Amino acid sequence: MVHTTQSKTLVRHVHRFTLSNCHVFTDEYESYQGIQRQHSTVAHGRKEWARDDNEDDVFEVHTNSIEGMWTDYLTHLS
Numbered sequence: 745m746v747h748t749t750q751s752k753t754l755v756r757h758v759h760r761f762t763l764s765n766c767h768v769f770t771d772e773y774e775s776y777q778g779i780q781r782q783h784s785t786v787a788h789g790r791k792e793w794a795r796d797d798n799e800d801d802v803f804e805v806h807t808n809s810i811e812g813m814w815t816d817y818l819t820h821l822s
Contacts, residue, residue: 751775769807 746753755778758768767782772789784805786792794803 749773749775751778755779769805771807 746757751774754775758776758779758781762768762781764781767784768776768779769784769786770776770779772785772787776783776785784797786795786805786807794806794808796803797805
């Protein structure tokens, strides 16, 4: 959990808790633009919730997994 959604805070958080070779999925929020990882986004502002980039009928670009991961992470801190 972070207390601010400024770019420097979010980017530092992502870099701290992910490996450099991971693929990060976010929405289009501009504060994520400095992430130095393979990075795909969905455009929630255009009502895009998931996308099939490689046309294999699996919508691999989405943010649903990350929302659940942070919930699980916080549960383990208690």
